[in-house]
Amino acid sequence: MTSKILFSLCCIAAVCFMMSCKKDPPPEPEGIITGNVIVYDSTGTALTDHSGVIVTIDSLGLKDTTDASGAYNFNEVAAGTYNFSYSKAGYGTYRIIGQVHAGGTQATELPDADVGQIYYGPLxxxxxxxxxxxxxxxxxxxxxxxxxxxxxxxxxxxxxxxxxxxxxxxxxxxxxxxxxxxxxxxxxxxxxxxxxxxxxxxxxxxxxxxxxxxxxxxxxxxxxxxxxxxxxxxxxxxxxxxxxxxxxxxxxxxxxxxxxxxxxxxxxxxxxxxxxxx
Missing domain, CATH: 2.60.40 (Immunoglobulin-like)
Known part of the structure; x- marks a missing residue:
């Protein structure tokens, strides 16, 4: 009887030890997110300079600013689903909703974002x-x-x-x-x-x-x-x-x-x- 009790206790201890040694799940893979912005004036005509648009990953607060070609990128972003905002003074704030980012070695390329100047018109x-x-x-x-x-x-x-x-x-x-x-x-x-x-x-x-x-x-x-x-x-x-x-x-x-x-x-x-x- 005593040997059975000792055997049971040893089994319980072994299970507890194995559970305590179980590794945490690996972190979500990180990767690059890239995209391009096209800027339009108030008549709907594309500009030649697409710089100055602030791109934000809403839930992370990460920001990047477009260059003259409209390009932007984010490095080492964990895999997930994100919303993006595109803002510039005097222009409407465009958004991309629910973009899936897989992470890893393959960069996520977002669809082009259109940012247009607001037309206020006459009185x-x-x-x-x-x-x-x-x-x-x-x-x-x-x-x-x-x-x-x-x-x-x-x-x-x-x-x-x-x-x-x-x-x-x-x-x-x-x-x-x-x-x-x-x-x-x-x-x-x-x-x-x-x-x-x-x-x-x-x-x-x-x-x-x-x-x-x-x-x-x-x-x-x-x-x-x-x-x-x-x-x-x-x-x-x-x-x-x-x-x-x-x-x-x-x-x-x-x-x-x-x-x-x-x-x-x-x-x-x-x-x-x-x-x-x-």
Whole structure:
């Protein structure tokens, strides 16, 4: 009996010794990350000098600055999944989200990052909307009047929000590009109505007390990325030029027809208005 107890104790001691000698898992392999940045002016034209863009690995706080060719690199970065930010004064901050870095001897080469200059444009007189058609079948368009001519080409982003005007707290957005403009102090594009399918296809917008539409200039280059929430982000937009708020029932449902009698009457009243917003 005593020998059995001693044998059991020896086995336990041996197991404990083996566990204590177990090596820690090896560290994640380190490696090089490289990439290239293309810098654009406010008209969307690529510059010849792409230097001065600060590239940051967000979670690590590591930074590098691009040279004239737009190149940058990071050495000895542990394997992992990282987000990168690209910033320069006067330019929109571009991001690359969820980039996998394997580490090891093979360098990770990131896709090109586009960094565009922000176009602030002339002073705006007001931003509102225009409606055409009947209460049961109509189209609604954003409209803006400026105090001086805009540059050509130019572009706009319209943000759809439910908590007031914002370029960060929004549900979705649309973009419009104007290669020419016969009325350089006005923004109105008859081919770019506010798509009711977006509103009726999103329960947050459809059920909101009001939808705020905020208008901003954008760089003509169409620089964008998809953020962690799956939204299209246009980083080169100006501050909000103005906004207007409408209820979802103002919009004709896809396929036409009435939403309900009360909503149809409300739509008829609202599309006849041109509310002025500074």
């Amino acid at each position: 705006v007189d007001y931003v509102t909307y225009m409606g055409f058609g009947s209460p049961d079948n109509h189209q609604i368009y954003p409209y803006a009047l400026f105090l001086a001519p805009m540059q050509v080409p130019t572009a706009f982003v319209l943000y759809f929000g439910v908590n007031g005007p914002s370029k960060t707290d929004f549900v979705t957005s649309t973009r419009d590009y104007l290669p020419t403009n016969d009325y350089p102090t006005e923004y109105f594009n008859f081919n770019k109505e506010i798509d009711p399918g977006i509103i009726y296809g999103d329960t947050t917008l459809l059920n909101a007390d009001g939808i705020t539409f905020s208008l901003a200039f954008d760089n003509p280059r169409d620089i964008h990325y998809v953020d962690e929430q799956g939204r299209f982000i246009y980083p080169c937009t100006s501050p909000i030029l103005g906004y207007f708020t409408l209820h979802s029932s103002t919009f004709t449902p896809p396929g036409g027809g009435r939403v309900k009698a009360a909503s149809s009457a409300k739509a008829g009243r609202e599309i006849s208005l041109r509310a002025r917003h500074q």
